[in-house]
Each structure stands twice: as structure tokens, then as C-alpha cells.
Amino acid sequence: MALLVGSFTIGAILALLALGVLISFRVLAFRDLTVDGSLTLGGAVTAALLVKGAHPVVATCAAILAGMAAGATTGILHTKCKINGLLAGILVMTALYSVNLHVMGKSNVPLLAEKTILSPVRELASEDASTAILGWEVQPQELLVLAFTLLAVAAVGLVVHLFFRTNIGLAMRATGDNPQMICAQGVDVGWMITLGLALANGLVALAGAFLVQYQGFADVQMGIGMVVLGFASVIIGETLVGSRQLGLLITGVVMGSILFRLLVAIALRWGLNPNDLKLATAAFVLIALVLPDLAGVLRKRWKG
């Protein structure tokens, strides 16, 4: 059961990452690979500041700003320097690896006694207390952390939803939908892409900040494969809600992220070698991307 609650919590944290990927991948139609670097950047900045004694809220906000800067860099490389979007993301992601090492000073920073944004939540219950829910042994502390994370994700999801109904949010959606049209409506497409990538990577870095404070350490490798994970969550989310309407998609993507975590936990429980996790994730995304086309082809063949 502890495993299940933990999976839920990590799934909820990574829903923030998925929301970021939703903005770049679906709203802007930009395949942004910065994510692998900016998630770690968010974690690294948070850990480094917490170790220096900064307030957890300050550290988390700093992480968001760092992520936004990373996203904006990718955007500027793409729009001003005319570099292919994928390549711009890869360049920033690669550069961030060194940046992250510098920020942390070493490849792994443990948070031992440092106060995190989750500490006040954990202190609401004692550490060794445990209750039984439906016959399962559960630590109230972990449940509180899960509840807090879910609330935070819901709040962020709501903000994202409201943002895309503002004037600037509508313009951003149109930028991904039809750049020619929105340019003719007087919007600078390059600036819109840059701003969108900054927001997306700000969310990704926020996920990194939360993750580090939840698991109690930052690691320079923690971002590897995260962009694929984000794609997986978005794809699951779209399948769950069966709609391209943004409000529903946001809900779907959060559920998708949590569901994917649960699937991973179950697979590991059934004996999936943890080393094969990334391979399985990549295979899953591949299948999800190919399946709709394949289904169409097969349907046509059966009919014909």
C-alpha cells in the first residue's frame, strides 16, 4: 500500500511535467526536448538553495524561474537563430547537463535535515503513526503529502486552464494551430513560441523541484527520459478524455500521469527489471503513436 501511495504521489508530481509537455507538444505543436534538462535544473536549483538554507518557497520559485529561462533559451535559438526546434531543444538540454553539475557542485545532493515545502505537511502527523484503510496499512504522513500534492497540481491545472482563456492564452493556442493566421492578427509568432516554451519549462522545473523535495535528493541523472514520460502522459490523457478540448485535456493529462505511474508500479511489482523501464516507456509511446494509424489501416482493410 505504501508503494501505491508513493506511486500516486510521484504520478501527481509528474503531472506538472505532463502539463508542461502539454503546452509545448500539443498547444504549440513544438517537440521540446529541453524538458530532460529543465526538470533536473529545477531539482538542482531547489536542492542547492535548500542546502544553503533558503526558504523552500523561495527555492521552488527560483526553480520555476530557472526552468523558464531554459525554455526561453530554446525558444530564442529556434525563432531568432532559426535552428530546427528539435535541435534547439537538444542543444539546451546538453548544455544544461553541465549547468546542473555546476549548480549542485556534485552529481548528487542529498537533503537530510533541510526543511522542504512538504515538511509542514508531514509535521501534521507523527512519523510512526499508521492507520488502516480497507484493511491496508497506511502512513497518514504519506497520505497528507499525497493530498497536498494533488491540491497543488489541481491549482496549477486550474491556472493553466484559465491562462488559455485570456487574450494572450488564446493567441498562444492559435500560434500552435495556425501561425500564418495569428501573424495576420498582429501577434509576433516568435515571441509567442518563446513565451510558451518558457511557461512549459517553468512547469517542468516546478515538477523537478517537487520531486527533489519529495524524494529527498537531487541527482544529475534524474531528468533522463522525462520528455518521453511526458509524451506518454499526454497520450494517455488524450485517450482517457477522448477530446482535444483544452480544459478536458488538462484533467486528462493529470490523470494520465498518475495512471502511468501506477502501471509502472504494477509492472515493477510483477517483476519488470527496473533497467528495462525506459525501454518499456519508449515502446509504449511508440505503440501509442503508431496505433491510431495502424487501426485506421486495418479497419480499411477489413472493410475493403
Added chain:
Amino acid sequence: MLEVQGICKTFYPGTPNEVRALQGVDLTIEEGSVVVVIGMNGSGKSTLLNAVAGTFPLDRGTIRLSGRDMTRWPEHRRAALIGRVFQNPFSGTAPTMTIAENLALAAQRGRWRGLGRGLGSRLRSELRERVRHMDLGLEDRLDNPIGTLSGGQRQSLTLLMSALVKPDLLLLDEHTAALDPRSADQVIRLTEEILREHRLTTLMVTHSMHQAAHLGDRLIMMVRGRVLHDFRGAEKQRLRPEDLLARFDDVRRAEQLDESAAEMLRTMYV
């Protein structure tokens, strides 16, 4: 008022694909005047429109609109003063967004876009009235994605969007060329209505001799990146489609003569 002075543009200069699309075009359009541009393929008529819209930088010349020199303005900045309808009916609207959202985007053309609500209830009812006024029966489908509509409906809405904030200049780039005849008629009727109602300064490219003869108060004919004929006032009103076709035949004959004459000279002297 639009003032175009001596604009030149050569695409792919110095390569075998070199195209001298505009070779010194001068054109002044008075406030409220509707100018129709015709010409054969490759005559530079669409290039002229795109030059005014700011799709590419010019080699030479200046473009002023309402007294402001916008030669060096990027495309999106010019869009604050210019309304556009494209040839492709899918170019002017964002397909996955709803009709209402598309219109709301156009209602902010050239204005600061901040964190204010994009589609409030007041704007919504105002847009609904505008759509009802068009008489397409779309006022009850405002929340449908615009991508579910036909090309003609989308082009009509693009037209409405281009005039939602009154532009200093309206650019119509063969905006009925990709439509079936019935939709094309409908869009042309709507065009006339909007031009009359708002008295918009307009530059309209068309391939239809019928439209060219019947629309607008001035007509220019472009050949090889230059303005060859400029019909105004009573002369424009007298023009019939057959006259225009005859002019085109003249041009074609003149060009054939040019080439055969050049060939003759080459065989004689080279």
C-alpha cells in the same frame, strides 16, 4: 491611404531560379478606394500584396500606410493596420479553436493582448450579432471548432474577422479562387457588403475577369512585375470582361513577338 513607391524584389538572385517578381512598382491608393489587381501567373500581383503585407523584405522602394513608413516593419506589426484574407480558405482561421475564439482573436487585432478574459459574455453577444448579420446560419454554432466548417464558411468568417477591427487597408488575395462557384458568389456578395458598409481602402487580387470588371473603382493590370495599365473612374466602369481578355491577348502577342524577334536577331548576328 497607401503609398507604394518604386518597390523591387528579386527572389533567389544570382541563381538559375532567379525571379524578378517586382521591378519598380508605384501605386497610390486613396482613402476608401477599392483597387483590383489582375495579371497572368507570375506577373507579380500576389507578390505585390505580400510585399505590402510584409511577408518578405524589399530590395528597394518604400511602403507608407496612413502616413507611416512601414517599409521596415515586421509582418505582425503591419497587421495592426492591415486586414487580410488569403487564397487558401484554411489559412485565415485556427482550425481547432471555436468560431467564437477565432473571432475574439480578430477582435484584438493589433491591440495589446494581456491577461484579460479573451471571450467575455459582452464580446460574445456582440460577435453573435455580427455573425447573425452575415446570414450564414452560424450564430448558433459559435462553440464549434472552425475546422468543421466548409471552405466557403471559413472564408466568409475570415472576411468578417479582417474587418472586425476596422483596418486602414484590406488585402484580398484571390480569396475566392479555391472555392466552388456557389461559395465564391456568396463570399463576393459578402465582400461587396463589407466594403460598402465600412468604406475600406482595399487592394484585391483576382483571377476572375468577371470580378475584375464588376468590383472596385479602379483596376490595375500587372505584367512581368510592372503596372502596365491603370484604369480609373468612368474608364474602369465601362470595362467589360471581354475588354480585359483582349488586353491579355495583346500582352501575350507582344511577348511572343519579343521572343521571336530576339531569336531572329540571335540567328542573324550570333
